[in-house]
Amino acid sequence: MDAKSIRRRQEVDDEDGIWKYVFGFTEMAVVKCAIELGIPDFLESQQQAVTLDQLSSALGCSPSALYRIMRFLINRGIFKEVEITPSTEAALASTTPSAPTSGYVQTPLSALLTRDGEKSMAAFVRLESSPVMLAPWLKLSGRVLLSSSSGDNNLHNCSSSDAFEAANGKDVWRYAESDPAHSKLIEDAMACHARMAVPAIIQACPDLLLLHGEVVVVDVGGGDGTTVEMLVKAFPGVKGINFDLPHVVSVAPKRPGVHHVGGNMFQRIPKADAVFLMWVLHDWGDEECIQILSKCREAIPEETGKVIIAEAILTEIINGYELGTIPRMKNNTNTKNSKLQEKDHNNNNSYEVGLMLDMVMMAHTGNGLERTEKQWSHVLTAAGFKSYTVTPTSDVVSIIQAWP
Numbered sequence: 482m483d484a485k486s487i488r489r490r491q492e493v494d495d496e497d498g499i500w501k502y503v504f505g506f507t508e509m510a511v512v513k514c515a516i517e518l519g520i521p522d523f524l525e526s527q528q529q530a531v532t533l534d535q536l537s538s539a540l541g542c543s544p545s546a547l548y549r550i551m552r553f554l555i556n557r558g559i560f561k562e563v564e565i566t567p568s569t570e571a572a573l574a575s576t577t578p579s580a581p582t583s584g585y586v587q588t589p590l591s592a593l594l595t596r597d598g599e600k601s602m603a604a605f606v607r608l609e610s611s612p613v614m615l616a617p618w619l620k621l622s623g624r625v626l627l628s629s630s631s632g633d634n635n636l637h638n639c640s641s642s643d644a645f646e647a648a649n650g651k652d653v654w655r656y657a658e659s660d661p662a663h664s665k666l667i668e669d670a671m672a673c674h675a676r677m678a679v680p681a682i683i684q685a686c687p688d689l690l691l692l693h694g695e696v697v698v699v700d701v702g703g704g705d706g707t708t709v710e711m712l713v714k715a716f717p718g719v720k721g722i723n724f725d726l727p728h729v730v731s732v733a734p735k736r737p738g739v740h741h742v743g744g745n746m747f748q749r750i751p752k753a754d755a756v757f758l759m760w761v762l763h764d765w766g767d768e769e770c771i772q773i774l775s776k777c778r779e780a781i782p783e784e785t786g787k788v789i790i791a792e793a794i795l796t797e798i799i800n801g802y803e804l805g806t807i808p809r810m811k812n813n814t815n816t817k818n819s820k821l822q823e824k825d826h827n828n829n830n831s832y833e834v835g836l837m838l839d840m841v842m843m844a845h846t847g848n849g850l851e852r853t854e855k856q857w858s859h860v861l862t863a864a865g866f867k868s869y870t871v872t873p874t875s876d877v878v879s880i881i882q883a884w885p
């Protein structure tokens with residue numbers, strides 16, 4: 482191919498690629514539609530492939546519209562179409578040869594979209610596709626501008642540096658307090674991730690809570706208590722405290738081995754041998770993280786206690802450009818046994834998810850962000866921790882264990 486043809490080929494690829502961004506929302510919307518219709522649940526409940534007629538009459542759908550939804554999702558590996566061969570008895574009983582028909586079956590991806598499955602992510606899709614969570618995305622440019630008064634306000638449409646607050650009138654946690662249904666959506670979504678993440682964490686860190694004697698672990702910002710219940714089950718002898726805002730713990734289900742405590746992590750955290758925080762610190766800026774981590778340090782014994790942080794950790798450098806704004810800290814933190822090993826360079830998918838989460842923090846929180854190891858090191862040191870280790874897991878979160 483000559484240079485001109487190569488250039489033209491590249492242009493065609495770019496022109497094709499741009500549609501992904503023009504219609505980027507389509508994937509989420511169609512997946513949400515499939516969950517609302519209960520397609521994954523119905524296919525899961527059947528022992529065999531389901532024809533379009535069977536599916537549309539079971540779900541009360543228009544066959545032609547449902548066909549188009551299924552065609553879209555099959556093209557993305559969500560559901561699969563297989564040929565249905567009539568059973569031998571049916572073939573023998575039939576007087577006329579029947580044309581082969583096709584039917585739909587689940588795939589590993591669609592199995593994650595059932596409403597209540599052990600690994601279901603449906604509640605997470607429902608949360609992120611809710612009008613409350615979608616509205617802040619339309620105000621992202623206003624969140625990025627140095628001054629909300631500069632530029633075209635109609636275009637940026639954001640009078641606050643917090644896009645969620647600009648869209649919904651309150652920050653995400655005050656909004657959740659005022660809207661119990663939305664709060665439940667958040668807690669259900671977080672529980673979905675917890676059910677995926679905790680087994681991966683335990684596999685990566687089998688001695689995470691094997692401390693001396695009887696151990697109490699407090700899960701700070703633990704939501705409905707799913708995580709701490711799983712930790713307590715995995716580590717016999719460990720007692721769990723699920724600590725979250727009063728409106729969250731007041732409706733959390735009773736869980737064996739778990740005591741729910743309501744409060745504000747910026748004021749006081751219940752005493753424990755270990756503090757666990759998953760997807761909490763990324764909701765906050767550095768100053769707020771340092772305050773929370775200082776309260777964590779006060780909650781644990783100086784000699785034997787530790788803080789365990791489960792968060793995505795972003796790769797440090799891209800093309801020589803350092804992510805984040807935190808300058809490299811003086812290395813007064815003893816990084817014991819750091820096992821990060823450039824995980825994200827080798828695991829592009831996890832890096833992609835980390836970058837998406839970082840954008841979610843920008844859209845949904847005032848100062849939240851995903852951090853590099855260097856940025857974590859900065860906040861841990863500023864909060865008075867002297868050493869830490871980092872362990873990657875098969876989930877998007879890595880585990881940081883920090884000691885005072």
Ligand SMILES: C[S@@+](CC[C@H](N)C(=O)[O-])C[C@H]1O[C@@H](n2cnc3c(N)ncnc32)[C@H](O)[C@@H]1O
Nearest residue numbers: 654671675702703704725726744745746759760
């Ligand atoms: C992103 S969710 C993470 C939930 C849970 N750790 C998980 O990963 O499944 C953040 C949690 O922090 C809680 N939270 C926010 N502000 C808090 C505060 N000031 N004190 C205690 N918890 C707080 C929220 O209610 C929410 O449950």
